[in-house]
Amino acid sequence: MFKASWAYDEAPESTNHIQLKNKYDLYIDGKFTKPVKGQYFDTIDPSTNEKIASVAEATSEDIDKAVEAAKKAFVGWSKLSGKERGKYIFRIARLIQERAREFAVIESLDGGKPIRESRDLDIPLAANHFFYYAGWADKLTYAFPNRSPKPIGVVGQIIPWNFPLLMAAWKLAPALATGNTIVLKPAETTPLTALKLAEIIQESGLPKGVVNIVTGAGETGAAIVNHPNIDKIAFTGSTNVGKYIQKAIAGTHKKLTLELGGKGANIIFDDAAIDQAVEGIINAIFFNQGHVCCAGSRLFVQESVAKLVIDKLKNRMETLIVGNPLDKNTDIGAINSKKQLQTIENYIKIGLNEGGEIYQADCKLPIKGNWCAPTLFLNVSQSHRIVQEEIFGPVLAIQTFRTIDEVIEKANNTPYGLSAGVWTQNGAKIFHLTQKLKAGVVWANTFNKFDATSPFGGTKESGFGREGGLHGLKPYVKFD
Template sequence: MADHAVPPTPLDYAPAPESRAIVDLQPSYGLFIDGAFTEGADGRTFKTVNPATEEVLAEVTEATDADVDAAVAAARRAFRGWSRMPGRERAKYLYRIARILAERSRELAVLESLDNGKPIKESRDVDLPLVSQWFFYYAGWADKLSYAGLGADPRPLGVAAQVIPWNFPLLMLSWKIAPALAAGNTVVLKPAETTPLTALLFAEICQQADLPPGVVNIVTGAGATGQALVGHPDVNKVAFTGSTDVGRQIARTVAGTDKRLTLELGGKAANIVFEDAAMDQAVEGIVSGIFFNQGHVCCAGSRLLVQENVYEEVMDRLKRRMTTLRVGDPLDKNTDIGAINSREQLDRITALASTGDDEGAERWSPPCELPTSGFWYAPTVFTGVTQAHRIAREEIFGPVLSVLTFRTPDEAVAKANNTPYGLSAGVWTEKGSRILAIADRLRAGVVWANTFNKFDPASPFGGYKESGYGREGGRQGLASYLTSSVLQEGETA
């Protein structure tokens, strides 16, 4: 009897939007200084918008030099009591913050997606769990600093100036604030001007946790505010995550001072797929590596290196998988790719991708109907790419993948390392010996094996070359916020 089974049809999901009602958006927000919200010195404000709709979400105070002075002074006053507090007592505050973050995670996730543009399933299932984990993890270190291997008598540095980017606003906040507080430092943090809202909600959480006034201060603004903060003479430590160009400016500002500095900058990661890789798993890793968070990831796998004899198979599978990606409303739980964070970033992505066309690479995107308002870019793959193409050398910071091929492991390593960056890389193969051999030769701070974009608070993260220096996460993340008699004798933390 002939088999006349009906072929399967693609699933069509009905919209499943997350409610905005859980978020209590204020029409305007002030600065958080010395445990309280305050207006700026001259009343200047700027607007933060929803990148998916271009709707103005709120007005936010733009901090002046005088406001930065007030925030640093508050942190300096608080440092005396906070640094002398027993570690077990500091830990209680961090544990309390971690629990509140977990309890309010739905509210924070919705606000993050509104202000940033990332899909709610990412802010809900990736960002927020990691945020609370970071505070839980470093709360555990607060009373164990002398066992961290960072000197016999580890002591906090003082006031930490921290500047974070717009791609992971709350997660980067946790990476900066949690180790600083655990080590006994106080903090003045500046969030990105396009994504300040979750940092200001975190300020409310600090109040809810009864954190002593001045231990955490948050000043909002653009580049001038950040410059005033990192250049302030009463700051002991500067931590920055963002572009390489701004990182260079900060390094010049700090040069010649006794400020400690960590920089986590750009990347152009190679995702290397060998012929013996588990192909379905590898394709999922490729998609996660470059299309997660719209490609707004410093460690994104934006260069795909495929062994030549499986190139056609990988590309067929990858294109088929890309046709299932859903681009649209970040608050829809079915959305895979949300909005580009700003008009400025969309223009940069568009301009750099256009150079791929101009230089002869072949562009492909799946059929994709983009919303008519907001900032959007379809997931894009370029093939026929050489190492001379700008799209293979420059960080695009968007959902654009460049595909190159290789024949031998030596060629794969040479191409992977042929970049001014050195933040991350991925290796896909069934052979454990090959993973270890390749990883040992890759000049990247993080190498993932048969996965990509996985983070853990106990694991250090950071780069080489133009990707910056210093590490965040793990006990190594404490080193940048501590000094001791041993370290002062010339040892580098």
């Protein structure tokens, strides 16, 4: 009914300013090092499925070397004054800012996310995290008064593919500020920005071995998790892998923080600012193609405004631009990998078989690459699998509700507990819900907002431990 008629010409961000090697080695002990077994894998551009570069596959022998380097480096790094540690972290933050444009382009190339997001969100936030924790490095005794915080030792960090550089920053910055040394593994589909970060770390003059970046898939991750000389594991990823890790380190001395899956409830009351709530729904589920652990993937709309909200939502979806991640006008980019696309398509099939009513935006999808149109499922209930399980894609399950108690019960009726959103212009209602909803973060009249000063993390099967803010220091220190 309100079809846009003015089609914007292509506005691609240029790629001629980026520097990428054909082949990337492991960053161990301050040097790029060939993998012991000499194996490499391809990292591909999910918008075309073409190869970008070869990346080393680290085996347990390489992990031994990395952990050894980190252990050696710990002696000096942990004794360095907080002020000196802070200087290095500040330097890394500034170098990321200086090369923000290059990072943004590589992030979109390797991961498929729209350049608008990598440019405006991923990269600036990553720099912010380093700046923020650099500031804490010499103030740890104020963060934990009278408790003399000490670093834990060698930390193994395993990060996901949805926000590659940002998740690296979330993990590295607090660990460095508190004096730990690190072995970090980026996800196998998106290793490039972490490897570019390794170059920056090298350039920053950070003492060798303090940060080691090793690439590889699940087996590489398992080698880190099971390594006897690692003192702490920090993992962000799926709940299944999280459970595996918890089992694997049971009975060892290793500390653990997990940030896992979610099935966030986004709740729209009839007294909400409806138009902004619709925008909030879009942002909650279609941000980063829905590859967001805290995505608002379960929508609850109060029945009296359900038709209005759904009509407006469908209408708004028509103006979303799906396509080339490097185009500045792209709203929704490529699905991160073939495998993930299969997972999403499988869930869409399940939804249809379960009798859900599907609605997809009428948008042209590119032929090459991995793409999924923004999708809604109507007429579903808590008993549907697409409502219960994390899809990790642009697929929203919509239910209606009548009363506050009903929606609280349904919102909490999930093994997950990472995020939730509440939309109402009634302040009292907001406070009532924020107390009752079992979720690590509850947004009111907004969604998917992140800040370096704000702690983030889950409850229930969404994990434990916090990243960001003062709380984010705690998992990386021990007390006498």
